[in-house]
Amino acid sequence: MDFELTDEQRMIRDMAREFASEVLAPQAALIDETEEYPFETLKQMGELGLMGIDVPEEYGGIGADTISYVLAVEEVSKACAATGAIMSVQNSLVCYGLVHYGTEEQKEKYLRPAASFEKIGAFGLSEPQAGSDAANQRTMALRQGDEYIVNGSKNFITNGGVADFVVLFVRTDPTQRHKGISCLLVDTDTPGFSHGKPEKKLGIRASNTTTLTLEDCHIPVANRLGEEGEGFKIAMDVLDAGRIGIGAQALGIAQAAFEASVKYAQEREQFGQPISRFQAIQWMIADMATRIEAARLLLFQAALKKDRGERYTREAAMAKLYASETAMWAATKAIQVHGGYGYMKEYPVERYFRDAKITEIYEGTSEVQRLVIAHHELK
Ligand SMILES: Cc1cc2nc3c(=O)[nH]c(=O)nc-3n(C[C@H](O)[C@H](O)[C@H](O)COP(=O)(O)OP(=O)(O)OC[C@H]3O[C@@H](n4cnc5c(N)ncnc54)[C@H](O)[C@@H]3O)c2cc1C
Incomplete structure (x- = not known):
């Protein structure tokens, strides 16, 4: 496995990162509070190509690979997991199925406008x-x-x-x-x-x-x-692709929880020193960093297999299972690092905690992912 990102993968990640920090991050807490569907920012993401990342260019997508998709969903979800959920549905559950099973007529009528978010699926x-x-x-x-x-x-x-x-x-x-x-x-x-x-x-x-x-x-x-x-075969195929998207969403939430914890641990002082000096805090940071890296590698493995045209049901289930449980675990630890402040809306970690939970439920619960993995291991 090559761990170096290609120029295109880096470019897509950087574009998503810039958009996420400039546009999505500033509104994430507000739309969480108001429950407002972010039409305008989603339309902008459509114009940037973020809604049809692996849709071929001839159908209005940017024709990139699945690693690029993982990188982009992670960046978006790190800033705003609700936007990451919509992005994952549009790319994986809607566009992917149309690319692989759609007739030419269906691709023109549904895929092309979906790839630019002119049509919401x-x-x-x-x-x-x-x-x-x-x-x-x-x-x-x-x-x-x-x-x-x-x-x-x-x-x-x-x-x-x-x-x-x-x-x-x-x-x-x-x-x-x-x-x-x-x-x-x-x-x-x-x-x-x-x-x-x-x-x-x-x-x-x-x-x-x-x-x-x-x-x-x-x-x-x-x-x-x-x-x-x-239909059932299509649903399962589409959900394999979707699980990579939800795994990437979970990775973004986990990364956000980690970064917030590192920052807070170095700023907050107790007993006359930053709490980052306490080994109890250091261990939480070390475990977060390790689990996040492991989740990222599992996601890259599933993405690589998908792009090579190999079966990746097992790898997608492992990546989704591990990334989602890492997100929930890291968000819980992030609140612990923040103490009482982490429980307040003044800091973003309580939102990460609430957002992380869904990744263990939709597109197959953690129990269902374990069933899929066990099915492959025991046959
Ligand atoms: C916010 C949100 C968005 C969603 N978006 C979509 C969407 O866009 N499209 C869509 O089609 N669906 C969507 N879903 C539905 C989601 O995929 C389901 O909620 C999920 O698959 C679980 O189904 P369920 O809620 O009926 O739980 P159940 O299947 O009733 O599960 C209840 C519990 O039993 C466990 N369980 C069930 N069967 C087994 C088993 N055989 N072995 C062990 N444990 C088992 C489960 O793991 C879980 O812990 C969404 C759900 C939510 C909450």
């Missing part, structure tokens, strides 16, 4: 009874001629209330389980489509999360992504 897999058990889909799509009639509901959908279209998973064959699922591209202005109010959340509060309801929605067969019955 959402990924509708979860249902009230189908969380970790994603194959238990009840949203039904009955074929009538050249249309599907779709009825059902989805929950916890990121961008659900603001999306222009949804990559929606539906059951087309009730006699089958995994193989009875298909994937449709559903415009949110389709008659019968509606969304609920934004959910009130612990963290990533500026991201928009809603339920979706579909009542007799007529969706053209031409809007099916992939073949009928291929």
Whole structure:
């Protein structure tokens, strides 16, 4: 494995870093408080190419590799994890599937505007009874001629209330389980489509999360992504890519918690000396630094395998599992380093703590990642 970044990877990281520190960081605490969806900054990110990082240039992306994607999501999430969540959904859960399974017509209509964030996408897999058990889909799509009639509901959908279209998973064959699922591209202005109010959340509060309801929605067969019955396979493939994005989001939160702790430990004095002189604090800093490096290397490994066209399900699960648990652990330690001040909103570490938690839950909980890894180790 080559540990040197290429010129392009460094350029994309630096561009994301500059944008994150100049534009995202100053507003992160405010939009966490107000729960305001940051349309304007997301549009700017679209113009910079940050919403279609590995989308080929011919479809309006910047055609970069997955390491560049990891670096950019880390930088964005270090400043604002809510923006990092939206960025990861748009790049991985929306654009990736369209690049790999879309027809030319679908790529023109959905991928090109999604890569520049002119169209916002959402990924509708979860249902009230189908969380970790994603194959238990009840949203039904009955074929009538050249249309599907779709009825059902989805929950916890990121961008659900603001999306222009949804990559929606539906059951087309009730006699089958995994193989009875298909994937449709559903415009949110389709008659019968509606969304609920934004959910009130612990963290990533500026991201928009809603339920979706579909009542007799007529969706053209031409809007099916992939073949009928291929939906579950597409969802799992897309989630492998997505887990690299969420791992990178977690890495950004962990890095932010670490940097805040290093700064505070050198400034805060107790017993007549900076608390960084105490070995108890030094050990927390050392463990944070070590775990963060390990998470970064796992992410780079998964990204490299993906770019080489190799199977990377196991590596993506390991990277997401380790990075998300590192983020939660590092944010907890960061509050400890800050003492009582860390518990107050005056310092950003309480936000890192709240934001970190979601990375252990969405796109497969930590328990599900362990199931995936164990499946590969025990077969
Ligand atoms: C803020 C937010 C945004 C989200 N965005 C999206 C989105 O954009 N699109 C989308 O489709 N979904 C989205 N989700 C849904 C998310 O992917 C699910 O919440 C997640 O997959 C877990 O499902 P669940 O909440 O139903 O929990 P459950 O599956 O009910 O799990 C409950 C607990 O049981 C454990 N568990 C379940 N099955 C097993 C098992 N076999 N072995 C061991 N433990 C098990 C879980 O790990 C967990 O600890 C989002 C969720 C949140 C909170």
